[in-house]
Amino acid sequence: MTTARITAPARTLRAAYEAASAVVAGLGDEESWLPTGCTGWAVRDLVFHCLQDASGDSWPCTRHRASPSTGTR
Numbered sequence: 001m002t003t004a005r006i007t008a009p010a011r012t013l014r015a016a017y018e019a020a021s022a023v024v025a026g027l028g029d030e031e032s033w034l035p036t037g038c039t040g041w042a043v044r045d046l047v048f049h050c051l052q053d054a055s056g057d058s059w060p061c062t063r064h065r066a067s068p069s070t071g072t073r
Contacts, residue, residue, distance in 0.1 A: 020050065 024032075024047050032044040041049075 020047075 024043070027043065032047075033042045035041070036043055036046050038046060
């Protein structure tokens with residue numbers, strides 16, 4: 001894979017996360033506890049969830065591999 005093919009998506013993703021950060025940066029504590037369209041999720045829950053995606057903690061295909069002995073995850 002060439003550098004151009006890697007950096008263009010990375011730049012796009014970075015711009016998306018910077019835009020999302022700008023939207024939530026001005027939220028106060030009370031606003032961050034407001035409900036979202038996702039039942040049971042407050043704004044802060046959804047933001048944290050998205051940040052976990054960005055950090056790579058929720059990529060099951062890279063984090064969990066089948067066990068060689070059992071074939072289970």
